[in-house]
Amino acid sequence: xxxxxxxxxxxxxxxxxxxxxxxxxSCFSLSTGEGGGAGAGTSGGQQAGEPxxxxxxxxxxxxxxxxxxxxxxxxSDPSGRYxxxxxRADYDEAKAAVVTFSDGGAKxxxxxxxxxxxxxxxxxxxxxxxxxxxxxxxxxxxxxxxDREKVQLVFDGLKLASKTEAPVWIKSADKVSIxxxxxxxxxxxxxxxxxxxxxxxxxxxxxxxKVDLTINGEGTLNVNGSVNNGxxxxxxxxxxxxxxxxxxxxxxxxxxxxxxxxxxxxxxxCKNDGIKSSKDDDPxxxxxxxxxxxxxxxxxxxxxxxxxxxxxxxxxxxxxxxGKEYNCDGVVSVKE
Numbered sequence: 001x002x003x004x005x006x007x008x009x010x011x012x013x014x015x016x017x018x019x020x021x022x023x024x025x026s027c028f029s030l031s032t033g034e035g036g037g038a039g040a041g042t043s044g045g046q047q048a049g050e051p052x053x054x055x056x057x058x059x060x061x062x063x064x065x066x067x068x069x070x071x072x073x074x075x076s077d078p079s080g081r082y083x084x085x086x087x088r089a090d091y092d093e094a095k096a097a098v099v100t101f102s103d104g105g106a107k108x109x110x111x112x113x114x115x116x117x118x119x120x121x122x123x124x125x126x127x128x129x130x131x132x133x134x135x136x137x138x139x140x141x142x143x144x145x146x147d148r149e150k151v152q153l154v155f156d157g158l159k160l161a162s163k164t165e166a167p168v169w170i171k172s173a174d175k176v177s178i179x180x181x182x183x184x185x186x187x188x189x190x191x192x193x194x195x196x197x198x199x200x201x202x203x204x205x206x207x208x209x210k211v212d213l214t215i216n217g218e219g220t221l222n223v224n225g226s227v228n229n230g231x232x233x234x235x236x237x238x239x240x241x242x243x244x245x246x247x248x249x250x251x252x253x254x255x256x257x258x259x260x261x262x263x264x265x266x267x268x269x270c271k272n273d274g275i276k277s278s279k280d281d282d283p284x285x286x287x288x289x290x291x292x293x294x295x296x297x298x299x300x301x302x303x304x305x306x307x308x309x310x311x312x313x314x315x316x317x318x319x320x321x322x323g324k325e326y327n328c329d330g331v332v333s334v335k336e
Contacts, residue, residue, distance in 0.1 A: 081289075082262065086238055089179050089216040091129045091154055099141075101134035101160060114145070127151055127173075131181075135159035143170040154179045155186035155221060163191035170209035170233075180219030180242040189224040205232035205254070213255075215264075216240035223247070229254055230270065239264050239293065251276050252299065257285045259306075261315065263292040274299035274321075277306045284308075287330075290315045302327040312336060 077087060097112025099122050106117045114126025120139035124130055127149035132141065133156040140162050143151055151173050160167045167188045170176050180186065190206045202208065206225035213233040215221065220243040223230045230248035231237070237255030241264045246252045252268035253259065254276045268274045274297035279286040286307030294316045297303040301323040304310055308330040317336055319325045326332050 081260065082238065082240065083175075085150055085152075085175055085177060086214045086240060087216065088152070088177070089218070089241070091131070091152060091179065093131060096129040096131050096154070098131045098133070101132070101136035101139050101158070103135075103137055106134070106136070106139065124151060124153075129154065131156050132158045132160075137161050138163045139167070140165050141168045143168075143173055143176060145173045147172060148174050150174050151176045152179060153177070154181055154217075155184070155219065156181040157184040158186040158188075160187070161189040161191065164193070164195045166190060166194060166203040166206060166208045168207045169203045170211060170213065173211045175212040175214065176209060177214040177216060178221070180215065180217035180221050182218040185220040185222065187222040187224070189222075190227050193227060202234075203232075204250075205229035206248075207231045209233040210235070212236045212238075214238040214240060215242055215244060217242045219243070220245070225249060230268070232256075236260070238262065239266060246270070248272075252297065254278070257282075259288045261290040261293050261295065265294045267296045269298045271300040273301050273305045273323075274303040274319075275305070276302075280307045287311070288328075290317075297321075299323070304328075306330070310334070 093110070095111055097108055097115045098110040099115060100107050100109070105120050106122050108115055108117060112128050112130065114124060114128050115130060116123045116125060120136055122139070122141045124141065124143045125145060127145055129152045131154040136159070139160055141160070145151060153176065155178060167190060188206050194203065197203070202210070205228055206223050207230070209232070211233070212235045215238070218241060223244070223246045225246070225248035228249060229251045230246035230253060232254045234256045236258045237253065238260045240262050243265045244267070246268045248270040250270065250272045252270035252274045256277065257279050259275055259277050275288055277286050277288050287309040288304055288306045288311070290312045292314050296318040298320040299322055301321070303319040303321045303325050305327040307328070310326050310328045310332045312334040315336060326334065
């Protein structure tokens with residue numbers, strides 16, 4: 001009996017020891033599992049908390065940009081020199097206002113709004129996309145919207161002349177772009193001395209803008225400035241693409257704050273300076289920057305004239321100056 005009890009006690013003790021060992025192993029496994037879980041949690045936490053541009057946060061951000069619209073980050077220029085608005089040359093005619101000129105006046109159709117007509121003068125008074133087509137021997141377009149609003153003008157085979165005014169006068173906006181419809185040729189032409197001129201002597205060009213002006217698209221634009229300048233903007237001018245031909249009695253192309261050419265073909269024949277930027281009270285303005293395209297300038301004076309800098313790279317230039325090819329008080333860097 002004593003032997004039996006001893007065997008029972010021994011078995012019970014062995015069972016207790018096995019149970020303890022199992023308990024310790026389980027605790028160690030659970031602890032390791034927590035460690036693995038913490039590792040997974042840390043990994044997930046790092047992905048969620050990583051700087052923008054890494055991990056799953058980047059994917060979410062990319063998806064957000066992609067779904068943010070065609071005019072959003074999807075078409076952004078890495079250099080930051082061109083905004084999405086500058087680069088956007090597409091448009092939806094079904095959602096735009098369509099203006100058709102004739103010598104009898106102008107008519108508006110389409111779904112867009114923000115435009116009114118007074119005889120042969122078209123007034124654009126709200127932001128949006130406006131497709132301009134047709135022909136008129138004495139008409140004009142005036143853009144006058146709020147300073148925060150942007151306007152995209154689509155020249156779709158527009159032939160617009162004005163006998164006593166600038167055919168296109170952009171008085172106010174945040175920015176304005178002119179998109180040259182693919183496969184089309186548009187022409188702007190002025191005639192006699194302007195009668196509608198403000199105290200600052202404006203407008204003083206066939207295509208005149210008080211605000212940032214961009215030209216893009218795959219069509220052709222002819223600008224015949226027989227009174228003064230061909231194209232002038234008081235702010236920044238950018239040529240993204242398209243074929244632009246300018247003849248002018250005075251300067252060909254003047255961007256007061258700056259002139260930037262990304263691509264396209266630009267041909268200028270004028271009696272004074274060809275391409276000019278004249279802002280002299282801001283060291284970050286008054287420059288000409290050309291990084292592509294094909295440019296031909298036949299000028300009565302300087303072909304390219306700027307205050308702070310002239311930079312040319314990756315472009316083909318043909319210059320025929322009456323004065324200097326490059327005239328700048330600052331830095332001139334030319335690498336064709």
